[in-house]
Amino acid sequence: METVSGSGCATTKKNENVIRALVVDDSPVERMVNGSILNKLLKTERYQEAVDGNEAATKNLREMGISSIIIGVSREENTEQRFKEAGANSYVQKPLSAGKLKPILEEFKLIY
DSSP states (O other), rough: OEHHHHOSSSEEEESSSOOEEEESSSHHHHHHHHHHHHHHHTTTTEEEESSSSSOOOOHHHTTOOOOOEEEEEEETTTTTHHHHTTTOEEEESSSHHHHHHHHHHHTTTTOO
8 A cells, every 4th residue: 555645635545446545634625625636636536634644643654564655745844854754755845736746646656
């Protein structure tokens, strides 16, 4: 299972045919917008929501042995290192856009 995640969005790819997304943000509007971006890029309408990082818990996922791909997304300055220390594979500064997310999804072979 592969996952892309952050305080902005996440995707999960269980196998070649099933792609799911996890959208994490305290703002319902941001969750809707980020979910729409993932739906467009991943061609899936399946996504779950989490209100904050405590629900998504990147560090806890890593401690549980989950080796999924996780991408942190934040509006705050200088948070890339914090996300990587928590176990994120990559980081994107908000606002999230298809243009920012697409190269990362391509890098991890979640889209072609």
